Amino acid sequence: xxxxxxxxxxxxxxxxxxxxQRQAVMDTIRRVYTQHGFEPIETPTIENIxxxxxxxxxxxxxxxxxxxxRGAKAASGQCDLGLRYDLTVPLSRFVAMHQHEIGSxxxxxxxxxxxxxxxxxxxxxxxxxxxxxxVIGARAPLAEISLLHAVSDVFDALKFDxxxxxxxxxxxxxxxxEVCDIDLSQETTAIMxxxxxxxxxxxxxxxxxxxxxxxxxxxxxLLTHIGINxxxxxxxxxxxxxxxxxxxxxxxxxxxxxxxxxxxQFGCGRESLLVDPSLARGLNYYTGAIFEIQAxxxxxxxxxxxxxxxxxxxxxxxxxxxxxxxxxxERICVIMQExxxxxxxxxxxxxxxTLFDASTLPASLAASRAIRTLGLSCELYAGFDKLAxxxxxxxxxxxxxxxxxxSDELSNGTLTIKDMQSGTQETGAMSSLVVRNGTLSFSQx
Amino acid sequence: xxxxxxxxxxxxxxxxxxxxQRQAVMDTIRRVYTQHGFEPIETPTIENIxxxxxxxxxxxxxxxxxxxxRGAKAASGQCDLGLRYDLTVPLSRFVAMHQHEIGSxxxxxxxxxxxxxxxxxxxxxxxxxxxxxxVIGARAPLAEISLLHAVSDVFDALKFDxxxxxxxxxxxxxxxxEVCDIDLSQETTAIMxxxxxxxxxxxxxxxxxxxxxxxxxxxxxLLTHIGINxxxxxxxxxxxxxxxxxxxxxxxxxxxxxxxxxxxQFGCGRESLLVDPSLARGLNYYTGAIFEIQAxxxxxxxxxxxxxxxxxxxxxxxxxxxxxxxxxxERICVIMQExxxxxxxxxxxxxxxTLFDASTLPASLAASRAIRTLGLSCELYAGFDKLAxxxxxxxxxxxxxxxxxxSDELSNGTLTIKDMQSGTQETGAMSSLVVRNGTLSFSQx
Numbered sequence: 062x063x064x065x066x067x068x069x070x071x072x073x074x075x076x077x078x079x080x081x082q083r084q085a086v087m088d089t090i091r092r093v094y095t096q097h098g099f100e101p102i103e104t105p106t107i108e109n110i111x112x113x114x115x116x117x118x119x120x121x122x123x124x125x126x127x128x129x130x131r132g133a134k135a136a137s138g139q140c141d142l143g144l145r146y147d148l149t150v151p152l153s154r155f156v157a158m159h160q161h162e163i164g165s166x167x168x169x170x171x172x173x174x175x176x177x178x179x180x181x182x183x184x185x186x187x188x189x190x191x192x193x194x195x196v197i198g199a200r201a202p203l204a205e206i207s208l209l210h211a212v213s214d215v216f217d218a219l220k221f222d223x224x225x226x227x228x229x230x231x232x233x234x235x236x237x238x239e240v241c242d243i244d245l246s247q248e249t250t251a252i253m254x255x256x257x258x259x260x261x262x263x264x265x266x267x268x269x270x271x272x273x274x275x276x277x278x279x280x281x282x283l284l285t286h287i288g289i290n291x292x293x294x295x296x297x298x299x300x301x302x303x304x305x306x307x308x309x310x311x312x313x314x315x316x317x318x319x320x321x322x323x324x325x326q327f328g329c330g331r332e333s334l335l336v337d338p339s340l341a342r343g344l345n346y347y348t349g350a351i352f353e354i355q356a357x358x359x360x361x362x363x364x365x366x367x368x369x370x371x372x373x374x375x376x377x378x379x380x381x382x383x384x385x386x387x388x389x390x391e392r393i394c395v396i397m398q399e400x401x402x403x404x405x406x407x408x409x410x411x412x413x414x415t416l417f418d419a420s421t422l423p424a425s426l427a428a429s430r431a432i433r434t435l436g437l438s439c440e441l442y443a444g445f446d447k448l449a450x451x452x453x454x455x456x457x458x459x460x461x462x463x464x465x466x467x468s469d470e471l472s473n474g475t476l477t478i479k480d481m482q483s484g485t486q487e488t489g490a491m492s493s494l495v496v497r498n499g500t501l502s503f504s505q506x
Numbered sequence: 507x508x509x510x511x512x513x514x515x516x517x518x519x520x521x522x523x524x525x526x527q528r529q530a531v532m533d534t535i536r537r538v539y540t541q542h543g544f545e546p547i548e549t550p551t552i553e554n555i556x557x558x559x560x561x562x563x564x565x566x567x568x569x570x571x572x573x574x575x576r577g578a579k580a581a582s583g584q585c586d587l588g589l590r591y592d593l594t595v596p597l598s599r600f601v602a603m604h605q606h607e608i609g610s611x612x613x614x615x616x617x618x619x620x621x622x623x624x625x626x627x628x629x630x631x632x633x634x635x636x637x638x639x640x641v642i643g644a645r646a647p648l649a650e651i652s653l654l655h656a657v658s659d660v661f662d663a664l665k666f667d668x669x670x671x672x673x674x675x676x677x678x679x680x681x682x683x684e685v686c687d688i689d690l691s692q693e694t695t696a697i698m699x700x701x702x703x704x705x706x707x708x709x710x711x712x713x714x715x716x717x718x719x720x721x722x723x724x725x726x727x728l729l730t731h732i733g734i735n736x737x738x739x740x741x742x743x744x745x746x747x748x749x750x751x752x753x754x755x756x757x758x759x760x761x762x763x764x765x766x767x768x769x770x771q772f773g774c775g776r777e778s779l780l781v782d783p784s785l786a787r788g789l790n791y792y793t794g795a796i797f798e799i800q801a802x803x804x805x806x807x808x809x810x811x812x813x814x815x816x817x818x819x820x821x822x823x824x825x826x827x828x829x830x831x832x833x834x835x836e837r838i839c840v841i842m843q844e845x846x847x848x849x850x851x852x853x854x855x856x857x858x859x860t861l862f863d864a865s866t867l868p869a870s871l872a873a874s875r876a877i878r879t880l881g882l883s884c885e886l887y888a889g890f891d892k893l894a895x896x897x898x899x900x901x902x903x904x905x906x907x908x909x910x911x912x913s914d915e916l917s918n919g920t921l922t923i924k925d926m927q928s929g930t931q932e933t934g935a936m937s938s939l940v941v942r943n944g945t946l947s948f949s950q951x
Contacts, residue, residue: 072550074547075548096878103519104519106551107632108514138582154513158519159519176552196888198888206871322868409545416648422648422767438541438543439543444644
C-alpha cells in the first residue's frame with residue numbers, strides 16, 4: 062500500500078475554485094465556436110493502437126500510453142489500445158468512418174483531454190485538455206481564414222490583450238530545402254531542426270543540421286532564407302522571388318497573401334500577424350499552411366495548427382482536405398491565472414439553511430426548496446448541529462445568507478435571514494420570501 | 507494497417523446532433539446540482555494501479571484497463587497505471603489528498619467518463635460518462651436526504667414522468683444474514699446472491715445460495731425476510747420487530763424513517779419511494795444506506811449509490827463519513843431519446859454568408875462579423891463556389907438564412923438575405939442589418 066493516496070506523475074486534481082475558472086474558459090470557447098458555426102463532437106479516450114502509431118513521428122510514438130490486453134492475453138504483455146495523443150488523428154479517423162453522416166464541409170470543435178507520457182514539469186502535463194477546431198472538406202485559403210477568425214474572437218472574448226499569429230506553409234519549407242540544395246530525403250531532418258530555432262537559436266540549428274550530414278553551405282543558406290523582413294509584404298516578395306518557377310511554393314504564397322489580407326481586415330495588423338518562414342511545427346502530417354499563436358508579452362505558444370490534406374486518406378484511402386487549430390487550454394488558464402484575468406467567480410452557494418434537530422427538518426427542507434425556486438442556490442446544512450458551527454460552515458462556503466429556523470421560528474411559523482456580508486438579519490413568513498436584484502428578503506405586505 | 511478506421515469495441519463517437527442532446531442533459535444536471543450547493547471537481551482519467559485494485563471486488567479488478575509502463579520497463583509487461591473505473595474511488599483518493607483544502611463538509615459533483623473492460627452490448631459500453639454527487643464529512647441521514655432531493659430535482663428538470671427510489675441499508679442486510687443463521691464469513695456471498703434477485707428471480711437466488719454452501723433453511727428464511735410489504739410503514743415495522751435488540755439495525759431503521767419522511771415531503775410518496783429489503787448493490791465498499799432509482803415504466807436502474815464510511819480511510823488511514831449517488835448518464839440519454847423527451851435542438855448555424863471569388867471576400871467577411879455581433883451564429887462559406895452549391899450546403903446545415911453578396915450587391919454596397927424557411931428575400935445596406943425577435947432583416951430608415 063506504499064503511496065496510499067498518490068496521483069500519477071504529471072496529472073492533477075481540480076478543486077472547485079479552479080474548476081469554475083476552467084468551466085468559464087471552456088464555456089467562452091464553446092460559445093465563440095458556436096457563433097462561428099462550428100459543431101461539437103466527441104471521440105473515445107481510447108483508440109486502437111494502430112490508429113495512433115506512426116502519426117506523430119518517432120518521438121510521439123514513444124510518448125503514447127498503451128493499454129495492456131485483457132484476460133488471458135494480458136500475460137503476453139501486448140497492447141491493443143492507446144490513449145488519445147491529440148484530437149487531430151481521432152478526428153481524421155472519425156471523418157473516415159462517418160463520411161456519409163457529415164456534410165460536404167464539416168466544421169467541428171472538440172474539447173477533451175489528451176495524454177502524453179512526456180517528462181512532466183513547468184506547465185507540461187501528462188493529461189491535459191485541448192480545444193480544437195477544424196474545417197474538413199474545404200481547400201485553402203478560406204478554411205484557414207475562418208479558423209483564424211474564430212480563434213482570434215476567442216482570445217478577444219477571453220480578454221487577451223492581443224495575440225500574435227505566426228504564419229508559414231509547409232510547401233515553402235519544402236521549396237526552401239530544395240533551393241538550399243538539401244537532399245529531399247533530409248527534408249524532415251531539416252524541418253525538425255528549424256522547428257527548434259526558438260529554443261536553441263541559429264547556432265544550435267546550424268550545429269544540428271551539420272551533425273545530421275547537411276553541408277555548411279546548405280545550413281547557412283537555410284538560416285539566411287528563414288529570416289523575417291521588416292514587413293509581411295517584404296517577406297512575401299522576397300520568397301516569391303526566391304521560389305520563382307516553383308509552382309507549389311507560388312500557390313502557397315498566393316494563399317498566404319489572401320490569409321494576410323483577410324486577417325488584417327478582422328483586426329490583425331503587422332503586430333499581430335507575422336509571415337514567419339522559420340515556423341516549422343513539429344508534427345509530420347502537415348501539408349500546407351501552418352500557424353502558431355502567441356500571447357502578447359509571452360514567447361511560448363498558446364495555439365497552433367495547420368493543414369493536413371493527407372491524414373484522413375491514411376484511414377479511408379481517399380484524401381479529404383482538412384485544416385485545424387488546437388488551443389493550448391492549460392497554458393491559457395495558467396496565463397489568465399497569473400495575469401489576474403479571471404473575473405470574480407461565484408462562491409459555492411448563495412444560502413445555507415440551518416438544521417438543529419429532527420423537529421426543524423420539515424420546515425428547513427421546505428425553506429431550502431422555496432429559496433431554490435426563487436433562483437438562488439441553496440443547501441440544507443448536512444447535520445443536526447449548533448448554530449455557531451453552522452455559521453462557520455456557511456463562512457467556509459462563502460455563503461451570502463444563513464437562513465435560520467430554530468424553535469422560536471418554528472413556533473411562530475417564520476424564518477430568519479442573516480446577511481453574512483452586512484451582518485443584518487430580519488425575520489418573516491416563508492410565504493413572503495422574495496429575491497429582488499439578487500437580494501433575499503421578505504415582501505412588504 | 508488491417509482495420510484502418512476502426513474504433514475500439516464498446517466505445518462510441520458522438521456526432522453533433524447527439525452531442526447537443528448530451529450537452530443539454532449535462533447542463534441541466536450541472537445547473538440543478540449547483541442550485542443545491544454541490545461544487546464541481548475533476549480527477550485524472552488515469553490513476554495509480556494500487557488506487558484502483560481491491561476496491562471493486564474480484565470481478566471489478568478483472569474489468570480494469572491497465573496501462574503498460576513506458577520506456578525500458580515496457581518490456582516487462584508491468585502496469586503502473588489504470589483507467590478510472592468509477593468516480594467514487596478517485597473521489598476518496600482526492601479527499602484523502604486534499605483534506606485541508608476542502609471544508610469540514612464537502613459537497614461535490616463530478617461528470618467524467620469511466621472505463622470498464624466489460625462485454626459490450628445493449629446499452630453497455632466500455633467508456634461511458636457518470637455524473638456523481640457525494641457529500642463528504644456528514645453522517646446519516648441528512649446527507650442522504652440532500653442527495654435524494656437533488657437527484658429527484660434533476661429528474662424533474664429533465665422532465666422524467668416520475669422516478670422510483672429503492673431504499674435499503676447494508677446494516678439491515680448484515681442483520682438479515684445473522685437472523686438467518688448464515689455464517690458472517692458468507693455475508694458477501696449472500697449479499698451478492700440477493701443482488702441478483704431482479705435478474706434471476708427467487709429460485710435463482712435460492713439455487714445460488716445453496717450452491718455456495720448456505721443451508722436450505724437459511725436460504726428460505728432470507729428469501730422470506732427480503733420481501734416488500736404493502737406499505738413502507740409495514741416493511742419498517744416488520745424489520746424493527748425482526749431485528750429487535752440489534753443496535754446497528756435499529757439505527758439503520760431510524761435513519762430510513764427520517765429519509766422516508768423527508769422524501770415524502772419533497773414529493774416522493776409510496777409510489778416513488780420504496781423501502782426494499784432485497785436491494786443489495788454489488789459494490790463492496792457500502793456501509794450504510796443504499797439506493798437505486800428506476801424510471802417509471804422501466805425495470806433497469808438509472809441511478810444508484812450509497813454510504814461508504816470506510817473507503818476514504820483506506821487512503822488516508824482516517825475514516826471520513828461519505829455518501830453518494832451516481833447517475834447512469836448513458837441510460838438516461840437512451841431513455842430520453844427513445845421517449846422523444848429531447849426538445850427541438852438548435853441547428854448547426856443560423857446564417858451562411860456566400861463567397862464567390864476573392865473580390866467578394868472583404869464584404870462577405872464583414873457581413874459575417876456584423877451578423878455575429880447581432881447575436882446570431884454565422885459562418886462564411888468555406889470556398890469560392892456556385893450559388894446553388896452554397897444553398898445546398900446551407901440546407902445541409904439547417905441554416906435559417908443565406909446572406910448573399912454577389913457582384914450586384916458588391917457594386918451597390920448592399921447584401922441580400924434569403925430566408926430558407928419562407929423562401930422570401932430582401933436586399934438592403936449592411937449598416938441597417940438588425941435582429942428582431944430572432945429574425946434577421948433590415949431596419950426601416
